[in-house]
Amino acid sequence: MTALHEAAAIGDSESLEHLLRRGEENPDGEDWDWGKRTPPHVAAAAGHEICVKILPEHGADGEMRMAGGGHLHIVLLKEVVWQYCRLWFRKESV
Numbered sequence: 354m355t356a357l358h359e360a361a362a363i364g365d366s367e368s369l370e371h372l373l374r375r376g377e378e379n380p381d382g383e384d385w386d387w388g389k390r391t392p393p394h395v396a397a398a399a400g401h402e403i404c405v406k407i408l409p410e411h412g413a414d415g416e417m418r419m420a421g422g423g424h425l426h427i428v429l430l431k432e433v434v435w436q437y438c439r440l441w442f443r444k445e446s447v
Contacts, residue, residue, distance in 0.1 A: 354384060355384050357380070358395050360392075361396035363401075365404075366401075366404050366407060369408070380408050380412050381412070381414050393405060393413045396408065
């Protein structure tokens with residue numbers, strides 16, 4: 354697991370930015386421990402919007418597909434729908 358993937362997964366935007374500025378991590382690097390996902394896919398799936406915005410500023414390709422064929426915008430859309438459903442169900446149960 355790369356440090357960049359870990360920072361993207363937990364939403365640590367400061368560490369993410371630091372790692373990217375050092376230039377030692379590939380912002381589009383696939384990691385086998387993360388199902389061959391790239392850092393943008395990991396950040397999007399976890400709902401870390403700030404990290405998703407930082408990565409393209411350092412060269413991440415927003416059009417890159419995951420190993421399973423998923424585009425970043427599909428991952429983001431799924432996260433938005435999931436967040437909306439959680440809010441809606443929370444509202445209904447109150």
